[in-house]
Amino acid sequence: MSDDDDILPLPSLMEAWRPPTGGKRTLKGGTLRISSGGKGRGGTGTSPNLSEAEARAKLERIVRKAPEVMVKISGKQRGATHLGEHFGYVSRHGKLEVRSSEGEIITDEKRLKALAGDWEMLDEAMNIYGKDRPISTSMILSMPGGTTDAATIVDAAQAFARVEFEGQFAYTIALHTDTDHPHVHLTVANQGEDGSRFNPRKADLHHFRESFAHELRERGIAAEATPRRARGHVQKRVRSSARHLEARTAGQGRGLDISRLTEERAAEFARSPNPERRPEDVAALGRQKLIRAAYAQAAAALAATGKEDDLALAEDVTSFVAAMPPAVSRRLQRAREIMMEERAASSGVERARDRPQADDPSPDRGPPKPRDRER
Numbered sequence: 001m002s003d004d005d006d007i008l009p010l011p012s013l014m015e016a017w018r019p020p021t022g023g024k025r026t027l028k029g030g031t032l033r034i035s036s037g038g039k040g041r042g043g044t045g046t047s048p049n050l051s052e053a054e055a056r057a058k059l060e061r062i063v064r065k066a067p068e069v070m071v072k073i074s075g076k077q078r079g080a081t082h083l084g085e086h087f088g089y090v091s092r093h094g095k096l097e098v099r100s101s102e103g104e105i106i107t108d109e110k111r112l113k114a115l116a117g118d119w120e121m122l123d124e125a126m127n128i129y130g131k132d133r134p135i136s137t138s139m140i141l142s143m144p145g146g147t148t149d150a151a152t153i154v155d156a157a158q159a160f161a162r163v164e165f166e167g168q169f170a171y172t173i174a175l176h177t178d179t180d181h182p183h184v185h186l187t188v189a190n191q192g193e194d195g196s197r198f199n200p201r202k203a204d205l206h207h208f209r210e211s212f213a214h215e216l217r218e219r220g221i222a223a224e225a226t227p228r229r230a231r232g233h234v235q236k237r238v239r240s241s242a243r244h245l246e247a248r249t250a251g252q253g254r255g256l257d258i259s260r261l262t263e264e265r266a267a268e269f270a271r272s273p274n275p276e277r278r279p280e281d282v283a284a285l286g287r288q289k290l291i292r293a294a295y296a297q298a299a300a301a302l303a304a305t306g307k308e309d310d311l312a313l314a315e316d317v318t319s320f321v322a323a324m325p326p327a328v329s330r331r332l333q334r335a336r337e338i339m340m341e342e343r344a345a346s347s348g349v350e351r352a353r354d355r356p357q358a359d360d361p362s363p364d365r366g367p368p369k370p371r372d373r374e375r
Helices: 010-016 052-063 079-090 109-126 150-165 202-218 240-248 258-271 279-305 308-322 330-354
Strands: 070-077 098-100 136-142 171-176 183-189
Touching (some): 010 052, 010 279, 052 308, 070 079, 079 109, 079 136, 109 183, 136 150, 150 171, 150 183, 150 202, 279 308
Antiparallel strands (some): 070 136, 098 171, 136 183, 171 183
């Protein structure tokens, strides 16, 4: 694509696709993909230097709803015993293969426990202050069900781990295919061989998603890794830790009840004489206006070329924006529903109150008609 074809509003799109904040990247691998941005394996899709062709490809994947990858931290293990139990779980107690960062394929539980001991010894040797800290972090890498076969998932996950951790952190990979969609359990040693610590921040996790999506695209899978707000989502996912706490405290009186808390806060907002929006709600609404405007600018720029492919993409972008969910939090959405329900109930009462009764000789109904007498 020549410079004359640079039609997309790249600055506004780059802002719409900007990774979430959350601390400076702490990993060496973070410089291998994100920094270069341009053509080839270096770029993942959010660098300010993203080319027009890459931006268009990313825009197409987003508005045509390419599957979004999932990379999440599932837990942290403290000590060799805990890590050995985790290895037992991911290997289904020796029934599944576990591949190490050294290329070893392990099915023996004793070998997995020995590996856990090795990781603990390295951590203790480098723990000069004797802090109580986890020795490993477990992650899950997956795609939505029915979008990717197991062989491609595990191959992409292995490539992802080599790029991000090889020569820095030891790791193991185990593929699970006994659920609705295949997924990979990736366990990373927190103590690096170079003295660094594996402590992924929010920015790292987003980078991991981009890196994993890149490996899947290299294998012919149209995967994406966009922030939720770039897809119009304002309502944050409930963290798994909160879900686990809710499950543990269920039936304990005033234990954590996420739905109840949302309902109470929504009702308070709906019935307040002077309701005030939280600063984060106002900020979220402002961000969504800018993001929707960026897509609208892209659609207009594409449509202006008159080219068939551009017109088709412009139509898809417009439809994508029109289908975005309302830019409100769960609390505000529920508050709106409560206000509408109470308004409808109030209107129903008023109508019932104004409705004449059957034997009510009101003026607007006229006098009651005489009944026919029996002859």
